[in-house]
Amino acid sequence: MESLYLLIPLSILIAAAIAIVFWWFIRSGQSDDLEGPGWRILQDDDSIRSHDEKTRHTAEKNPD
Numbered sequence: 001m002e003s004l005y006l007l008i009p010l011s012i013l014i015a016a017a018i019a020i021v022f023w024w025f026i027r028s029g030q031s032d033d034l035e036g037p038g039w040r041i042l043q044d045d046d047s048i049r050s051h052d053e054k055t056r057h058t059a060e061k062n063p064d
Helices: 001-029 037-039 051-061
Strands: none
Touching: none
């Protein structure tokens, strides 16, 4: 019976910690798009490049 005096508050603290971590996970946007990165890696679209890549490729072709 004495162990319940320790285990009940401890279980409440653990449940509260799990709830806080879950709340932070949802509020920070960690689970917004779970499928997008998986599909994005399969797309072979080389026509979309950032400005830095375009200038780097241009500089490699024209080393002036």
